Amino acid sequence: MNSFTFYNPTQLVFGKDSIEKLPAMINQFTSGTKVLITYGGGSIKRTGLYDRVIGLLEGFEVFELEGIEPNPRLSTVKKGVQLVKDNNIDFILAIGGGSVIDGTKLISAASTIDEDPWKIVTREVTPTAAVPFGTILTIAATGSEMNSGSVITNWETNEKLGWGSPLVFPKFSLLNPEVTYTLPKNQTVNGIVDSMSHLLEQYFNEADNSAVGDAMIAGVMKAIMKAGLAVQDEPENYEARETLMIGATVALNGFMRMGYNGDWATHNIEHAVSAVHDIAHGAGLAVLFPAWMTYVSGKSPERFAQFAEDVFDVDASLPQEEKVKAGIAGITDYWKAIGAPSSLSEFDIPESDFEVFADKTLFNGPFGNFYKLNKEDVIEIYKLAH
Known part of the structure; x- marks a missing residue:
């Protein structure tokens, strides 16, 4: 075996009651009240998960980034970065599968720099800070809910590249298998x-x-x-x-x-x-x-x-x-x-x-x-x- 150091700081909260713990989990990692929620094409609204989360976020000022693609695009990440910077967001909540979480990881890191987010992906820039974020997982697939990796697509150049940083482990991930019942x-x-x-x-x-x-x-x-x-x-x-x-x-x-x-x-x-x-x-x-x-x-x-x-x-x-x-x-x-x-x-x-x-x-x-x-x-x- 190779020599190794194992590190994984993500708090995994698993079970039917996991999502109800959302407010307490956010409060562990920020004293602020501005939360950006990120999600995909709107399935969370059709299933009722969106309303459930909004209800739990009563007392927070909520901002939204909808439409993160199945292969998360750089252009959408940039919109998220601008939202974080313009509104001084304290915490980000990714609601979705690996694509939403991957896109959120880059938003988290890129919101702390003044460079193009793609430079983080291509390793031209190394972030030294990240906006804290958590996840509510809706698809069992990528494992992005408990790792520090991310894959981003630059549609302008037709490049799809992976990157990672210890700064972008989710602070917590809430996993309730029931939310996957309605998946196509x-x-x-x-x-x-x-x-x-x-x-x-x-x-x-x-x-x-x-x-x-x-x-x-x-x-x-x-x-x-x-x-x-x-x-x-x-x-x-x-x-x-x-x-x-x-x-x-x-x-x-x-x-x-x-x-x-x-x-x-x-x-x-x-x-x-x-x-x-x-x-x-x-x-x-x-x-x-x-x-x-x-x-x-x-x-x-x-x-x-x-x-x-x-x-x-x-x-x-x-x-x-x-x-x-x-x-x-x-x-x-x-x-x-x-x-x-x-x-x-x-x-x-x-x-x-x-x-x-x-x-x-x-x-x-x-x-x-x-x-x-x-x-x-x-x-x-x-x-x-x-």
Whole structure:
């Protein structure tokens, strides 16, 4: 294992009564009264969550930023920064999934500088302060509710980049699985794929010994898969929603990567696609991860065979090649079974775009910690996914 220091200061408040604790949680982190709420396309108004939150914020002066996109855009972040600066906002509350939270993280940090927020994303500027913020999670997917990472899309340049800072851990996150009952099926499916992909990125890692991580990842992935099947027919199955929500959180809050970094090449490959075609991140991962696994498995078949044993209980006595195929088929078949897409052609993405995508992935040179990819590798993965 690599040497590491674990740090996660986010207070996670989980359960059916979690949202009612909102006023007390905010008061822990500010003595001010000006709160900016950020959210997406308005589903929180249709479900009643918006009215519930506004009622709880009685006594605070509330400002709003509506319309943070599924792939949060720099232009929308800039609107939020201006709101914070113009109104001397004391606290920000993100209500939504990973996109809303990711956008809010950049608003939080960029509101303390006089530079273009994009310079934080490109690491030209390092923030030294951030406006405190919390979250009310509405989608089990990204884990952004309990980590310090964020992904932002610059639609003007068709770039989608990740960044992070210890300053943008949420102060608290309120998780009530009941609020996910009304999610459209495709959003639930994309969330399942996203959380499983985070686990896959970390299972295929650069360490010589990740035995504890392997065991945790396999256990969480099995739990997510079982719950993911349950909500297909029972969207209001509380126990299954509970499992999906906590599963997505622990998949990317640092617990699963103590002693290694994981690979993360597939996320880079997907970001290049959705920066141009604006498809849902989970949908892109459902297509691209099996392609990456197929392409890379021949470079380290023993690891993929171990994956099949750990996650799909494949018979250890089988030939290695059969185990490798069984593991990849297990992921592919499961995602198809819950209704995830399986090819780039389903999004009308032409092969002529592959070189453009590949160039975007290589802005820092060859990438991937488990297996390094160059341009030719990336193009072949896109072909396999088509």
